Amino acid sequence: MGDLSIALDTSRIQRDLSDMQKQIPYATSAAVNSLAFDAMRLENSAMSEIFDHPRPFTTRATQVDKATKSDPTAVVSLRDQQAKYLTPYETGGDHWVGARDGTGDLLVPVDGRTDAYGQIPRGLIKRLLARPDVFAGTVRGIRGIWQRPSRGTRRDGSRGTKGATRLKLLYMFRPNKAVDKHLDFEQRAAEMIQREGPKAIEAAILKTIRTAR
Numbered sequence: 001m002g003d004l005s006i007a008l009d010t011s012r013i014q015r016d017l018s019d020m021q022k023q024i025p026y027a028t029s030a031a032v033n034s035l036a037f038d039a040m041r042l043e044n045s046a047m048s049e050i051f052d053h054p055r056p057f058t059t060r061a062t063q064v065d066k067a068t069k070s071d072p073t074a075v076v077s078l079r080d081q082q083a084k085y086l087t088p089y090e091t092g093g094d095h096w097v098g099a100r101d102g103t104g105d106l107l108v109p110v111d112g113r114t115d116a117y118g119q120i121p122r123g124l125i126k127r128l129l130a131r132p133d134v135f136a137g138t139v140r141g142i143r144g145i146w147q148r149p150s151r152g153t154r155r156d157g158s159r160g161t162k163g164a165t166r167l168k169l170l171y172m173f174r175p176n177k178a179v180d181k182h183l184d185f186e187q188r189a190a191e192m193i194q195r196e197g198p199k200a201i202e203a204a205i206l207k208t209i210r211t212a213r
Contacts, residue, residue, distance in 0.1 A: 023208045025069040031204035032067040035197060036074035039189040040064050043076070046188060050089070050181055053117045061086060076189055089183040094176045105143075105173040112145065112170030120171065128170070144172035 043062040047054050061082035065075040078086055085096040097104055107120065112128075115121045125145065128134045133148045147168040 023211075025072065027201075027204040027208040028072045029067040029069050030207070031197075031200045032072050032074045033064070034200045034204070035193050036064045036066070036076050038196060038200075039076045039192055042188060042192055043185060046184075050183060055115075055117050055119065058082060058086070078185070086183060088179045089181055090185050092178070094178055097176060104176050106176050107145070107171050107173055110144065110169045110172050125171070134170070139167055139169075142169060142172060145170045 040062045044059050047059045047061060051058065061078050063077060063079050065077070067074040077083075084098070088094060088096060094104070095106060097106055107125070109118075109120060113121065113124065128145060128147075129136060133150070134145065135148070136145050137143070139146055147170055149166065149168070
């Protein structure tokens, strides 16, 4: 029986494989970005579970720097402004107080205005202190933001100088203390990526194969 020789044309397969090889960086960056944005949404959602009535500013604290084909690395992080006061909840330490008080004490509402989230509205203290009837100081051993009584106003609302209302304590400084909650930012993202990573990679590869056809 003579020898049988069969030649197969593999040029198309090789071209397809070559094309697929070229698509691997795209598939990789797509999978990484999918996971990164899932992590971002998960972190933002967790803010409402960690904090009582957080502002929308806080529930949108997380951002993503996207991966590319040339650099398949995505970075999930806190935005700079939110990171100032949220970082202690991840790494530990005292509450962030900003530059409001040089002693580092917390300013808490007493009889002053707050927003819908129970917090002092941004810029309110600066506006109050610009008023002639409001000052920062220590009265009867209490350091805070005080409001002087309106001249000639009595407790019953009538006019006159006798019996004017006393100073009103709007906000009081209290010694700062360590935060009592933990953000678990890194742990939450790591657990999600370990759990969802294989599925994201598979989905990106299948999409690449469908697109290449």
